[in-house]
Amino acid sequence: MLIAYRPAPRGLVALGPGGPLSEALWVDLYRPEPDEVAALTALGIEVPTLEDMEEIEISNRLYREAGADVMTVVLPGDADEVGRVASPVSFILTDARLVTVRHHRPRPFETFPERADRSAAGCGGAERLFLGLVEEIVARQADLLEGVGRVLDRVSGTVLVREGRSPAQLRVALAEAAGQGELLGHIRLALLTLERALSFFDQTLGARSQGKELRRIVSGQTADIQALVVHADYLSARIGLSVDATLGMINLAQNETVRILSVAAVLFLPPTVIGSIYGMNFRVMPELDHPLGYPAALVVMVVSALVTYLVFKWKNWL
Structure with missing residues (x-):
């Protein structure tokens, strides 16, 4: 599916069916079909395949080709077949437009178009649009981290505070803590790859007309990412504590059952x-x-x- 956006008084609006891609400031490709790839190729933009995007060699994740910067990051999102996954997303940045290629549904790609003008970078050009989308993605990772913290608060309340907890409740708490650990791993990978992409983009700003102003925005976003990484480390420690505490409570419950049986046998x-x-x-x-x-x-x-x-x-x- 191909969705092309052009600037509007507020945010971005999608081009109508059959609208010329040459007028688009942002072209978002979701599971691109061959005819959609051909339309981008006609504009001089090579669309990477999913195999290319999943390749972990740095030369296939961050590179410059035919005047376009190609940056691939790994973002958490939903996939129809398996639910939540962490999958690569490629940003192809040219002087005229931004092209994104993805095979799953990270939420920032759905919320950003109507909020594009509210970002610190704005949407007055492909570079600013890219930085605005990165800002939306970083904000989404912060929201996910906040959600992880809320779930851990609930798990701690069940395991450490609530009296009369049942083994079934402890099993649910353990599963929740383990699930948040998996999500936290996806978030940390997203932050790592975003930081690398911003570092690569920062190295290209010297040749851009607004490079000095954009560099300040990149510096601020990099600081935000580093702060979120620190918070993710804190949540990782909390997940370890929650898992250990839950397993300890399960062991205590099992030991209590064994103790009762042992006393009955001795009596x-x-x-x-x-x-x-x-x-x-x-x-x-x-x-x-x-x-x-x-x-x-x-x-x-x-x-x-x-x-x-x-x-x-x-x-x-x-």
Whole structure:
């Protein structure tokens, strides 16, 4: 799917069907079809394939070709087949326009068009549009980090504060903490690749007419990314604490169950010994002929169990 945008009094508006791509300031390609790739090729823009975008060699992630800067970052987003994923997105920046190529749906690409004029860079050119989109992406990562923090607050409340928590609640808390750890990994990868892309873009600003002004914006965005990385490290430590605490509570619950079973087994051990003695098949056992032998054995069993229980209570083992 190809969506082309042009500047408007407020933000960006999509070109109508059949609108000339030469008028577009931003062309967003989502799972591009061959005819859409051909339309970009006619404008002199080579669209990388998904295999090229997934290649981890630096020469395939950040490079300059035919006057266009190609920067590939890895962003979290939704995919129809598997849900949330971290997948590459390529930014192709020319003097006339910005082209983005993606195969999943990061949310900033849906929210940015109507907010493009609100960014610090504005949308008065391809370079400013690129920096505005990066700003939107960074803000989205900050929102995701805030969401991770809220989930960890809920997990901590379940594991460390709530009384009478059930094993099922602990299992849910453990799954939530593990899921947030996976999301945090996606966010940190996005921040890392964004910082590299901005560093590459900063090196090209010397040849641009607004390079000095844009460099200040790049410096501010880089500082924002570094601050988010520090916050991500803090959340990573919290996730480790939440997982350890949840596993500890699960172990304590299991130990309590095993302790109860052990105490029950010990309480029934003396009566079992007595019953086993008088269940032996020896020919000479004088107690078997005693008229009160059976009730006496029952009394001894109850007393032995009671004495064991009292001893356990005295030792504070119960």
